[in-house]
Amino acid sequence: MVPRPLHGKGANVDLPSLNPRYVFDAFVIGASNRFAHAAAQRVAEMPAASYNPLFIHGDSGLGKTHLLHAIGHYVIENFPGRRVRYVSTETFMNDFVDAIRNSSQSTFKRRYRDCEVLLVDDIQFMEGKEGLQEEFFHTFNTLYEGSKQIVLSSDRHPRSIATLEDRLRSRFEWGLITDVQPPELETRLAILRKKAESEHTPIPDEVLELIAANVRDNIRELEGALIRVSAFASLNRATLTRATAEQVLADILDAGRPRQLTPAIILQEVSDAFGFSVEELIGPKRQRPLVRARQIGMYLFRDLTEYSYPAIGREFGGRDHTTVIHAVEKVTTFMKEDRQTYDQVTDLLAKLRGA
Numbered sequence: 500m501v502p503r504p505l506h507g508k509g510a511n512v513d514l515p516s517l518n519p520r521y522v523f524d525a526f527v528i529g530a531s532n533r534f535a536h537a538a539a540q541r542v543a544e545m546p547a548a549s550y551n552p553l554f555i556h557g558d559s560g561l562g563k564t565h566l567l568h569a570i571g572h573y574v575i576e577n578f579p580g581r582r583v584r585y586v587s588t589e590t591f592m593n594d595f596v597d598a599i600r601n602s603s604q605s606t607f608k609r610r611y612r613d614c615e616v617l618l619v620d621d622i623q624f625m626e627g628k629e630g631l632q633e634e635f636f637h638t639f640n641t642l643y644e645g646s647k648q649i650v651l652s653s654d655r656h657p658r659s660i661a662t663l664e665d666r667l668r669s670r671f672e673w674g675l676i677t678d679v680q681p682p683e684l685e686t687r688l689a690i691l692r693k694k695a696e697s698e699h700t701p702i703p704d705e706v707l708e709l710i711a712a713n714v715r716d717n718i719r720e721l722e723g724a725l726i727r728v729s730a731f732a733s734l735n736r737a738t739l740t741r742a743t744a745e746q747v748l749a750d751i752l753d754a755g756r757p758r759q760l761t762p763a764i765i766l767q768e769v770s771d772a773f774g775f776s777v778e779e780l781i782g783p784k785r786q787r788p789l790v791r792a793r794q795i796g797m798y799l800f801r802d803l804t805e806y807s808y809p810a811i812g813r814e815f816g817g818r819d820h821t822t823v824i825h826a827v828e829k830v831t832t833f834m835k836e837d838r839q840t841y842d843q844v845t846d847l848l849a850k851l852r853g854a
C-alpha cells in the first residue's frame with residue numbers, strides 16, 4: 500500500500516523527502532534482510548521503546564534507505580502528529596554549514612532536534628568531519644534524552660568508520676546494530692516478481708530467472724536490469740523470451756568487472772551523446788532537450804555508481820536530491836514509452852560499462 504500523501508501545514512514530515520515506493524509492503528523479506536526488516540518494523544511500531552538507536556549497515560543497494568523511509572511512512576500513517584525527519588548525512592552537513600554561514604544555528608537545531616523520529620542515511624559520510632560529528636553528538640543526545648527515536652544507516656559497521664569519535668561510536672552501539680546482506684537467489688527472484696507486478700508488466704519467469712542469476716550483489720542493479728527488459732518489451736509490444744533478454748542485457752551478462760567510472764567520464768559521455776557541453780549539463784538552463792539529457796545523465800549515475808541522490812545532485816551543479824529522484828523516475832517511464840530514449844540510455848549504459 501502506498502501511503503496517502505500529506506500536503507500543506509498538517510504534514511508532519513518534509514515530504515517529498517520520503518519516496519512513496521519505499522514502504523514495508525514493498526519490501527521483500529529473505530534470509531539476507533529478515534533481521535533488519537524485523538527491527539525496522541518494531542521501531543516503526545513502537546518508536547523509542549525498543550531499539551534506540553537502530554543502526555542498519557550493509558553495502559550499497561541492499562535496502563537500507565528503503566527501510567528508513569518505510570519506518571517514516573509507517574509512523575506518519577499510524578501516529579498522526581508525530582514529526583518524522585529523514586535526512587541524508589550530506590544534507591545534514593550542508594544544512595549545518597549553511598546555518599553557520601547564515602548565523603541560523605537555532606533554526607538548524609530546531610529542525611533536527613524537534614522531531615519524534617530522526618532517520619539519518621549514510622552516516623559514514625561523517626568520517627573525518629569533526630565539526631559535523633560534534634554537532635550530531637549534541638543532536639543525538641537531545642533526541643535520546645527526550646526519548647525520541649533515532650535510526651541510522653551506513654555502508655559499514657560503526658567500528659569500521661575510521662575517525663568516528665569514540666563517544667559517537669559508543670552511542671551508536673547503545674541500541675541495536677543490524678546488517679543487510681546481498682540477497683540470495685530466491686529473494687532476488689521474489690524482488691523481481693514483486694517489481695514486475697507493481698509495474699503491471701508481465702515478464703516470463705525464464706527472463707526473471709536470467710536476471711536473478713546474473714545480478715547478485717545490488718538490488719538497484721537488479722531493478723535496472725528489469726527496467727531495461729520491461730522497457731524493451733513495452734516498446735516492441737513483444738513477449739520477452741530468454742534469448743531476447745540475453746541480447747538486451749548483453750553488457751551485464753558479459754561485462755565481468757565494470758570499469759572504474761568517475762563523474763567526469765559519465766558527464767563527458769552524456770555531453771558527447773547529446774551535444775551539450777558539460778557546463779550546460781550541470782548549469783542552470785532549462786530548455787527541454789537539455790533537461791532531458793541532464794535527466795538521463797542522472798539516471799546513468801544512479802544505475803552505474805553508488806552515488807546517493809544528494810551526491811548525484813551535487814555533481815549536477817548542486818541540485819536538490821528530489822530533482823534527482825524525479826529525473827530517475829521520469830527516465831524510467833520514458834524508457835518504456837519512447838524508443839529513442841530507450842536506445843539512448845541502453846547505448847550509454849553499454850558504453851560506460853565498457854561492454
Ligand SMILES: Nc1ncnc2c1ncn2[C@@H]1O[C@H](COP(=O)(O)OP(=O)(O)OP(=O)(O)O)[C@@H](O)[C@H]1O
Pocket residue numbers: 521525526527528532557558559560561562563564565566654690718719722805806807
Ligand atoms: N528487500 C527489498 N525488497 C524490495 N526492494 C528492495 C529491497 N531491498 C532493496 N530494494 C530496492 O533496491 C533499491 C536500492 O535500495 P536502497 O536505495 O534502499 O539501498 P541502500 O542500501 O540504501 O543503498 P545506498 O547505500 O547506495 O544508498 C531501491 O529501489 C529499493 O526499493
